[in-house]
Amino acid sequence: MFRTPRPRRSHRALGALAVSVTAAAVAAAGLLPADQAGAAAGSLRSLAEAKGIYFGTAIGQGDLDNTALTTVAGTQFGMLTPTNEMKWDSVEPSPGSFDFGPGDRIVAFGQAHSMKLRGHTLVWHNQLPSWVDKLPASQVQTAMRNHITTTATHYKGKLYAWDVVNELFNENGTFREDAFYRAMGTGYVADALRTARAADPGAKLYLNDYNIEGLNAKSDAMYNLAKSLKSQGVPLDGVGFQAHFVVGQVPSSLKANLERFTALGLEVAVTELDDRMQLPPDSAELAQQGRDYANVVTTCLAVKGCVGLSQWDVGDADSWIPGTFPGEGAGTMYDNNYRPKPAYYASVDALGGSTSNPSPSPTPTTTSTPTSTPTPKPTDGAACKVTAELNTWNTGLTENLTVTNTGSSTVDGWALSFALPGGQTVTGAWNATVGPAAGRLTARNLGYNGTIAPGGSVSFGFQATHTGNAGPAGQFSLNGVVCRAA
Template sequence: MIDPCRARLGGIAALAVAAVMMLAAVTGTALPARAATSLRGLAEAKGRYFGTALTVADLSVSGETGIAGAQFDMVTPGNEMKWDTTEPSNGSYNFGPGDRIVSFAQSHTMRVRGHNLVWHSQLPSWVSALPLNQVQGAMEAHITTEATHYKGKVYAWDVVNEPFNEDGSLRKDVFYNAMGSNYIADALRTAHAADPNAALYLNDYNIEGQNAKSNAMYSLAQSLLSQGVPLNGIGFESHFIVGQVPSSMLSNMQRFADLGLDVAVTELDDRIQLPAGSTTLQQQATDFGAVTNDCLQVSRCVGVSQWGVDDGHSWIPGTFPGYGAATIYDSDYQPKPAYNAVVTALGGSSSGGGSTGELHAVGAGKCLDVPNAATAQGTQLQIYDCWGGSNQLWTRTSGGQLTVYGGGSTMCLDAYGNQTSPGTEVEIWPCNGQANQQWQVNSNGTVTGVQSGLCLDVTGASTANGALVQLWTCSGRSNQQWTFG
């Protein structure tokens, strides 16, 4: 049970930090730079984004939304902006599901990638049943209505999705049959007229390396640009099989960038034949790290988006039987080796790296913090916005302790009163070498007390500044996930 007197420390700390920040704003005093402690923070520090995809169903899963809001800064609606959802019958529009995704993004300071306006799949039957001389009008009306509805709310649109066959020929869908290859230019011009500020993309899979399909996309992009068509970027879906990231991905992305186009990794996942073992998980980490590094090396690569949040809600098992484990979080919302590889690629430190650094609460995107930089023994710990202060810098000792401050003020992370029951407060206390001050920083992202075997836990899975930290039975949830460094 939480001591209410100690609980008030979180509020005191919040007021103190707010006061310091207000003073800095008034006086011009420089504050320490805020540390980049999440995927989104690390990516933004590199001038990129790191995004995910969400469906309306995902919004009701707290494990997913907790990670999504804390770790990612771009959202792609999985299905909610596709034609079969937004215009199921001719002239009858339904933007409710897409609006819910946009609302989630706005409430978590995330941008939205519109997906998509024109695609041969998930197309309502009425479109394909139209006389060919009515298809262009229907397409233009759909694009105009949807792009206008989301004007100012969408960072970019996948205007035409998956236009190519594997051999580089254009798909003979209803749009091609009605307008020939000109439908692509017409779609881009129509989208630009509806929302001139949105970045307009062509998006496809198996174009990541140099091959017949990517060559066809390159030729199409050249042709469109020569005609003055408002094409701004190319999306590389990047649905990979583990160990098969093309070695030519970097050079391929660069050649599109050299045309003056932005490029983006839009739907990244890396499926493994199940069951996943340590070897394949490590290869997956290598793959995710390579893709992230490729993007960082291309100045016009704006960011990377993973398709989904975690393995348990990935589309892969339902589409590719026998495969799964395709994301950087497992089904229990625990970060996998691939997560650490991305963190490292983005310039951060993974859970095993370094001897001194911040302890980042993965689910909240905040740091383990001594309230108000207190040095009093028995001060209960909280999570708070990371800012690089001495009250957020922890040192792992050879004896398994986690110490804060250093010098004559050194204090140890301590389980209150040598208690070993769920709900035990986590505090600072003078270092004494006892077992309740020994901690294991585990490869699965948890931090466990050696004496109790319990996990370092953010109370109530809160993501708020001032949320208290305790020991609790290990559950694998995101509020028990930490990265060190």
């Protein structure tokens, strides 16, 4: 699969929060760090960590204003990569003038959610300020060392790993003839790694590239370079496989390829996973995308030394793909409204979770209930409490609801009925199916979160528009039993 360089992207913002909530309400919605509120039950993060790996994502500073996006990022993922905020043109746009503000915002979000952090990237031919390309060859090494040292020192002790050199090979396995190669030859890679290790001894140091996932000329070049660097004692800890795939084209040699790198004593990681298709997507493409994601997850689990996977961007609305490949997209596990797609359920299943995946649909709605969802059974002794966290902006809102079983018996399949204030219309939901879109609604469990033990709880949420009344939902009942609001 040929991929052109990622452009810098603009981000949609949902607006500033207009409602303050208590810490207890935020914790109940799963928005606090894992050590305070715990990872979402059955989340990608918790399932992956139970298997000894991580499942991550990438966001930019503009994404931090999108509450729907950050809710998914903070509850589902355990590793965070900045999309652009640590690249050279952002950090050092002019010689010796450093700006760490954007990157610091990403780091702060990750730390607030107890996520691991990946630095991306110190040396890359793209998004490189023009002043670097214009330097005399004799000055490039000094500029590179200064940039790496200053940047890595700033984030010292905060990052799990750095992508030290990014996308260093052409498709035929030759080195890209960028400013660094022209000035220093192939030796710039070892020099960059040594400089990064001196600046931050605790961070894992990676080389990262795309189209190296299968056995081919480009992956051979990466393998031979890694082997040579290791034999010289150069501090290289791992290789990142970006995994920007096309639906149905995950290479059959993926496992064998990863294993030859781990045999060198290196970590391997899937660093920028997505799986694009022609738009609009159809059910067959979505189903195949699910199989592709499951394939990648199970392969990582099967390779000793594969430490984790990260998806590039959170949902389809944020993806770089349509801007680079016109007519293509839908490459992530979440749709434009941050609702999970078949790829999410397939990934959960591959990690050992339990789901009942609704039939894939290219146009999911919030007003119908999948036929695979069982009808909830009234439960003797059931009682309930609902806590809410509400975020609003000009004409929109998100609301997270946590339902606690205060009864003495387990709830086996649940349906929470509630009323929306007038003028509110649901446009998307997560962790439940919700319908109809207005008036009195019913949220029903998905396949993986249908059981609520006595004293246990389950959380779900929805996004809605409003015409002025941005108040919370009310009049809750669980399987016909009236709940109290907390």
